[in-house]
Amino acid sequence: MNLIGLAMRAGKLITGEALTLKDIRKNKVKIVFVANDASENTKKKIKDKSSYYEVPCFELFSEAEITQMIGRPRKVFGIVDDGFAKKTKELIEG
Numbered sequence: 001m002n003l004i005g006l007a008m009r010a011g012k013l014i015t016g017e018a019l020t021l022k023d024i025r026k027n028k029v030k031i032v033f034v035a036n037d038a039s040e041n042t043k044k045k046i047k048d049k050s051s052y053y054e055v056p057c058f059e060l061f062s063e064a065e066i067t068q069m070i071g072r073p074r075k076v077f078g079i080v081d082d083g084f085a086k087k088t089k090e091l092i093e094g
Helices: 002-009 017-025 040-052 063-070 082-093
Strands: 013-015 031-034 076-079
Touching: 002 013, 002 063, 002 076, 002 082, 013 017, 017 040, 017 076, 031 040, 031 082, 076 082
Parallel strands: none
Antiparallel strands: 013 076, 031 076
C-alpha cells in the first residue's frame, strides 16, 4: 500500500509494539496494523489494547509486507494522522 509508505515518510506512523501500545493509551493512534505472522501474544496485546481504546485494528499484512511498505522490520504500526487513517480505512473496507 503506497499510502502507508507515504504516511511513514510524512512522519505520521508509529512503529514497533511498545511505541504503538504507548500511543494507543495516549489516544494518538487512529488505526493499528499487526502482522498476521506476529506471535499470538503480540497480536493479543495489540488487539486487546485497540479494542479497549476503540481503535480499529487490522491483521492484513505479513511482517515482510510491512517491512517493505515502511522500510523498517516491524510487526506493528499505527497511523496517527486522521486523514491518512481515514483514507487507509476506506481503501481496506472498499
